[in-house]
Amino acid sequence: MKFIKTIFALLLVFLVSIGAIQFVAAQDMPFEGVTVNVLSFAGPQVTEPLLRRGPDFEALTGANIEVTTVPFAELYTSILTDQTTGTNSYDAFVMSPQWNADFVAAGILEDLTERVANDADIEWDDIAPFFRNYIATYNDSIYVIPLDGDFHMVYYRTDLFEEAGLQPPRTWEEYLAAAAQFNGQDLNGDGEADYGSCIPKVRQGQSFWWIIDFASGRLQSQGTGQGLFFDLDTFEPLFGPNPAFLQALELFNETTQYGPADELTLDLNSTRDLFLTGRCALTMDWGDIGSLSIDPERSTVQDLVGTVVIPGATEVLDRATGEMVACDETTCPYAIDGINYAPFAAFGGWGGGVSSAAEPEVKDAAYAFFSYLNQPAQSNVDVTIGASGYNPYRLSQFESLDPWVEAGFSEAAAANYLGAIEGSLSSENMVLDLSIPATNRYLQVVLDTTVSQYLAGELSAEEAAQQIYDQWNEISDEIGREAQHAAYLASLGISTSE
């Protein structure tokens, strides 16, 4: 009898222990058995941190993170059609903030405001105000968790510029002069002629953003609120037959002379590799080049890369008269040494959005995953890894050079790189990317196709400018001109500081 009692007691202890372990595990594993299907960009950059950090998050929370990728050109449509047709194959998306207007209007995105407010680990105030407001917030609610901060910048080879006694380019004319000087020289010591400038210009890639850089300094001079794409009063497109945009087209076209012969078919990864293997003196890119340049597996130009904000212009468009006017205190109030800089927050940065159609526990898990990626412990490391595709967006990422030096930067290179980003971020004349309904049609279809036609010689600069102007007006009229005008004005009301 005593033996049986002992057996029962042991069994009881065993069962209680199992229950306790399960209880503790359940406490520790809040998303045990929950699968989150995330749709992302087939970079491999941008998705790399999801794949690398996913297993860690799974071990911490019990959630199962499944990542599906599609090419950039298909990401917008994939999310839109999946969610609006009720297919709902995906629970969360890594997406562009430019799509917030369309996705919020279509009811695709879950409002994350409350979750962010209750999440101390995310350290929301540490995210730079611009990214907090531009990427994350739409109509005063938070819909997207920032994962990346994006600006276009110009990268140059410090060794070549020092040797030639040149200063980094301040205007596009200086950029072209330097590109012409280095083009055809052997820049990496392999005995082959190399290139002055490498810019990805393939159609249906991400190349339509570069023409915006060439236009920014000539079209926007009165601060961020002036906007780059449309006239504030009439909503007439500024990308059209005006001297500023025509000059931008011609300057952009001229860079092709100093690039590889197949530049019109090169995508972003191709030009990155050309620059990182020492074959180009200059390139334009997001912040990725900085962190990729220290990767010994991919780069032969470690510590030889300088970064500057996007070059500016000494003349700007007078929107009232349609003429170019020289920069002075009135026409270019934010000019530095007579040059109007308008750094372009191209794309804005990748962010994570949660599907409003997902199950409640999946929404919680998806939010927790994006929060985990965003938290300083993870993101402060990820932004120093070139393969991540993520660039700095937290204030703490600019404060200390230590993580950058630990990652492989020299102190001078890290200071130069972060200085260029900070310079762009703090500019009062920063250019906001277009973020209104049908942004994709304005930029990825009309601008991309037309600029590609112009670069291929199918259209003259005047024809290209007129085509963009006409087709942008057509899209605005189709969707509703007044509504688009209002959305544009609202998008420029975004605060870039506290």
Add this chain to the structure above:
Amino acid sequence: MENRIAQTTSQLGGTLRRNEIKSNFRQNLFQRQGGSPRTVLLLPAILIVLFLSIFPLIISLFLSLARVNFVRGGINIDFVGLSNYEKLLFGSQQRHLLGRFSELTLPGWVIVIAVSGAMLYWLYRYITGTNRTVAGAFFRLIGAILTTLLVWICVSTLSNDGLPGTMVVTLIFVFVGVSIQYGIGLMLAMLLVQNLPGKRFFRIVFLLPMMITPVGIAFLFRMLTDTHVGPFAPFWVSIGLQNFSWVESAAGARAAVLIGDIWQWTPFMFIILLAALEGTSRDQLEAALVDGANRIQIFRYVILPQIAPVSMTLILIRLIEAFKIIDIPRILTGGGPGTATESLTLHAYIEWRSPNLGGSAAVSYLLLILVTFVALMFVNVIRQKVVEKL
């Protein structure tokens, strides 16, 4: 009791009558279908296939007349009439679809006048023929006008200052591609119909490209056409062409797409033509040889007439298929440089992706009309003539 018996009898009579009617109906149904139940049994499958084929056609026709907006909880469809077509044919998208027209050069005029003359002659032959009908004359008149118009668009946009749109680019891919595929396919088939050593091996080798997915072929050619890091890079360097690319120009890029397409689809032509050649009558060949015909005469008067029906069907199938080209230009060139290699299907895809579902459906419908028109003209004009003549 009597009432109940009467009621039961009446019920039984009713049941018998119903069974009789059912039986008659079945009999009638089978009799109407030629007395065979096969057609009736096939009917559900046919209806399902018809539904699956016709339903998307109707929906896409409706979409092509509408503007689709994505709104909370689904999509909002606004009927806009022919606005999407108007935009493509006469409005802002005309240059994209049809191209930029230019003054015709002298050779251009010669081509347009020759085609119009041929069309007039074709109409004249029909009208003065014995089997003429009003409907036949009407449809031939439409066919003649459209053919002349198509030729004028092609010649005008391919002239000096012209710029071919996606429709003309597609027509180039279709007609140049299919012609070369047929020519090479026939040559290879003629070669392998001989008793050469390694015949079986080459048959399999020649078929391999057809078994590769088109996207794979596009990536393969993307690598081959890369003059900097592709396998031919050392060759280009050795002849002093370091910074050079032959796919940067419109003609080069179109040639690259065509080479990929020809490489992929020549095996299809080859295998069917080989079967046709192997099925030709040996008696006629031997008779021609005995009569002293040379090789060219044998090919022209003995072989070609025998493979003509197969060839015409083969070309028709490939023509229809070739109009849908998208994979190779999408991957190899992205439709560029500019719009030099953008086919109609790629055009529709880019519109769909924007997302402009109405515009995309309109492009697709124009493609459907073009394919149907070319196929009908091919069947009614070329195929008939060739088969009759040979």
